[in-house]
Amino acid sequence: MIVVKVGGSAGIDYDAVCADIAGRWKAGERLILVHGGSGETNRLAEALGHPPRFVTSPSGYTSRFTDRQTLEIFEMVYCGKMNKGIVERLQxxxxxxxxxxxxxxxIFEGRHKDSVRVVEDGKTKILRGDHTGTVEKVNTGLLELLLSAGYLPVxxxxxxxxxxxxxxxxxDRAAAALxxxxxxxxxxxLSNVPGLLRHxxxxxxxxxxxxAAEVESYLEFAQDRMKKKVLGAAEAVxxxxxxxxFGDARAGQPVSAALGGAGTVVS
Ligand code: ADP
Known part of the structure; x- marks a missing residue:
């Protein structure tokens, strides 16, 4: 079983990712695709007059502050445009x-965190009304049901x-839990960079x-959102x-290239 997570940043070639996955799936590989949609969510949020708000935790992790309206915009993009766009390509x-x-x-279940500690203008504050959390449980039964009946879960x-x-x-961390x-x-x-870059x-x-034993020490090279990928990798191994x-999804055969060792391999 291979879990492929493709991000939502500018430059990702979803046609290339889907073509590569389709080829491998038809050759008999068992896999599940997880995707993001952050770039498109930011665009839609701006267009709808509810621009994104990114917050930084005291330990330096950046995340999207997700009030109810943001959650609904997030769902329009992730569950709507991005998810159906990928499913359509694969179909x-x-x-x-x-x-x-x-x-x-x-399929993904976890604890709801309603408030978040953030650092803004050098001060630590608590923001309430956040709809965020971390995946703690995965409904593997439903996924096995789909896979055994020949469906590729996206x-x-x-x-x-x-x-x-x-x-x-x-x-990234949901994909790691999966x-x-x-x-x-x-x-x-897979994202819009060749892997983890030292500089x-x-x-x-x-x-x-x-x-694998040293992955957490590489957090120092990752800035902002890349940190979550390194954390996800640590949790997975x-x-x-x-x-x-960590592989490049901008062109070519992104899945096969990564499995062939291009990118950053944590093992
Ligand atoms: P996605 O939405 O595609 O999963 P993210 O935007 O969450 O991707 O994370 C990838 C981004 O992390 C890259 O586009 C890059 O801007 C940023 N980044 C920060 N530090 C690094 C690093 N050391 N190596 C590679 N990318 C990094």
Whole structure:
């Protein structure tokens, strides 16, 4: 089993990702696709007059502050445009893909965090009304049902809280939880960079290999959102996933290239 997570940043070639996945799926590989949609969510939020608000935690992690209106915009993009766009591509390629959010069948479940500690203008504040959380449980039964019947699951945040409330969760860490729950042999985190760069944005500074036991020490090279990917990778390898690869989704055969060792391999 391979879990592929493709991000939502500018420059990602979804046609290339879907074509590569379709080829591998038809050749008999078992895989699940998880996707993001942050770039498009930012655009729609601006257009709807509710611009995104990114907050930084005291430990330096950046996240989207998700009030109810933001959550609804988030769902329009992630569960709507992005999810159906990917499912349509795969269907056109002859793959019977089924697009679901983490809410559906409680595929991704976790605790709802209503308030968040943030640092703004050098001061720590508490913001309430946040619809966020972290995936703690995965409904593998539903996914196995789909896979065994020949459907390729295409998954996206939000997740469901234990109370059944939609929560925004980080896609990389959700994919990591999924890979652990399914005992995947590999987790691919594909984005618009060649991998983890030692000196971002210098693409020549690609880090090629990271020993699993040392992955957390590489957090220092990751800025803002890349930190969540490194954290997800650490969680996945700790949970028994064989390898995690940070790969490039901008062109070519992104999945095959990453599995072939292009990008940053954590193992
Ligand atoms: P996605 O939405 O595609 O999953 P993110 O935007 O969440 O991707 O994270 C990838 C981004 O992280 C890159 O586009 C890059 O701007 C940023 N980044 C920060 N530090 C690094 C680094 N050291 N190496 C690579 N990318 C980095």
């Amino acid at each position: 056109r390629l002859g793959v019977n893909a089924v697009g679901l959010s983490g809410l559906d069948g409680r 998954l996206t945040p939000p997740a469901s809280s234990y109370e059944g409330v939609a929560i925004n969760v980080d896609g 890979a652990v729950a399914l005992k995947a042999e590999a987790l691919l985190l 971002f944005p210098d693409e020549a500074s690609l880090i090629r290999e990271i020993p 700790k949970g028994g996933v064989g390898r995690v690869i």
